[in-house]
Amino acid sequence: MWGGNETESTNFILLGFFPEFRYTTALVSIVLLIYMAAFIGNTLLVLLIWLDSRLHTPMYFLLSQLSLMDLTLTSSIIPKMVANFFSGWQSISFLVGCGTQIFFSLTLGIAECLLLTLMSYDRYIAICNPLCYSIIISDVTCKKMVIVSWTGGAITSLVHTAYAMHFPICHPREILHFLCEVMALLKLTCEDISAYVKSVVVSSFLVVLIPLCLILASYTLIFLAVLRMNSSEGRNKALATCSSHLCVVSLYFGPAILVYMRPGSSKTPKLNQCLFMFNAILTPMLNPLIYSLRNKDVIEALKSRVINRFPLRKMKRHLHCYT
Template sequence: MERNDTSTTDFILLGLFPGFQHVSLLVYLILLVYLIALTGNSVLIFLIWLDFRLHTPMYFLLSQLSLIDLAYISSSVPKMVINYSLGKNSISRVGCGAQMFFCLTLGGAECLLLTLMSYDRFVAICNPLRYPIIMSPKVCFQMAVVSWAGGALNSLIQTLYTMHFPVCGLREINHFFCEMPAILKLSCEDTSAYEMEVCVVSIAFILIPFSLIMASYIRIFLTVLRMNSPEGRRKALATCSSHLTVVSFFLGPGIVVYMTPGSSHTPELDQALSIFYTILTPMLNPLIYCLRNKEVAEALRKVLGKSHVSK
């Protein structure tokens, strides 16, 4: 792919795995994944909005997760595909900062929301009698606001501080989008102190949420084991296993990228892990919840049945 002439303030996105012989195949596969994620999350949001039986706290939070995933995957994939299609690999400094801001905002919001979703399951299973009071519509709305606002505030601080570092020499970002660790590697100043601060922030947004989620599910599984109803155990484990699968796919790679020194892993590993939580997870989330949640599957069959009858 030829490089275009750029201004001195532009960055060069080297793209997906520079030097790989079959990059075009990867780009088309990612475009397919993007279309599946776009369709799946949109359908899930539509079903939750349409079906009155899904107007519950769990599905409200799930609709927020789908909304975050839609925006998250759209913050990087379209730009990557357009750059590849046009043979253009430059991005302005402002555009790079904006892309970083949105990616960090949505990633942080998803971390917080996944934690709150585990709390919702904890209350529903361990304290079902008080569930309608604890998880009121007002509380659910506040949870959504906290997730979005918390992610945005952290992202604003991190983006402004990351982008203030001067860049020396080639302005080539060995990535397919402007991710913070890749930008820091371009700085001609020592960024080790700031990387330590990023690790501390990541504890608040990744490690603590992960620990709280695990604590919630330990309590949940202990409660499920004491249930007398096999159907109740099955239903509880189905919803919880869906959420745990999403958590492991999303937070696992994030821990490696943001909580380990940049020198300890290669750009190729960073890209592979980034693909996992920015592209694959947004595609898998609606599939996991649709396949493992009986209510969502029934709502989908209901809509498809009405559509078939109307024809």
């Protein structure tokens, strides 16, 4: 694999999913199937929201951006990991390969945290101040929300990526992970990284913990407003929307807090690998299921766009006309 080449000596080796695990082939195959399900589900949700006029609302526009982030995150990690495993070529270049993976994983992780916070604000205005909703959450405001999420994630990620990769590597260039990740990379450096780890905790507090507190505050006010509603139908609809969003919030924020805000997290690579597997593989697959299965608007749009266009459906209609 190495062949004595000088450039290859600067590469890293990704050891992948639990190298000592006996049934790694079956595990990687399952991951590939989950990735395909996540790719199809999120692509379908994005196209459905963009094509169906009934879903051209701020809530669904923000949801389409969340699905787009999930698509980008999984596609920047899983195909490379699967290709490395089945080809046996586990090498990844230092700047282009490793730097790109770190940048995208951090960018999308931070952008999703920011976007979920803004989505909770959207729900707060829709339920607690519905008369002013169209004025406060306009099309321009939605676009600004999306720009803030993507830009905030990219800038923060660029700073962390550049700083983390400037540390000299003096340990064997083997990363116990299926992707290049900051905490896994820091285990290979021979310098004191305590100051940088503190900066990671501080930035995590800013982009993870503060947004989470804002989300919880928004939903506390929302639930208080829901309890005061006279209409049981309106109450159930509001609770269904909010419960879906809170479920997605827990899936995103839980692993992020455990990886980046847990003391000594860089010293527990196996646990971090499990958390990343959950965050980068399972969550993107569950996200469209949570929003589609619990949302009547999405189900109706799916029926009108997909199911009603099947030849079998049309055949049944023709038979019904003849009978």
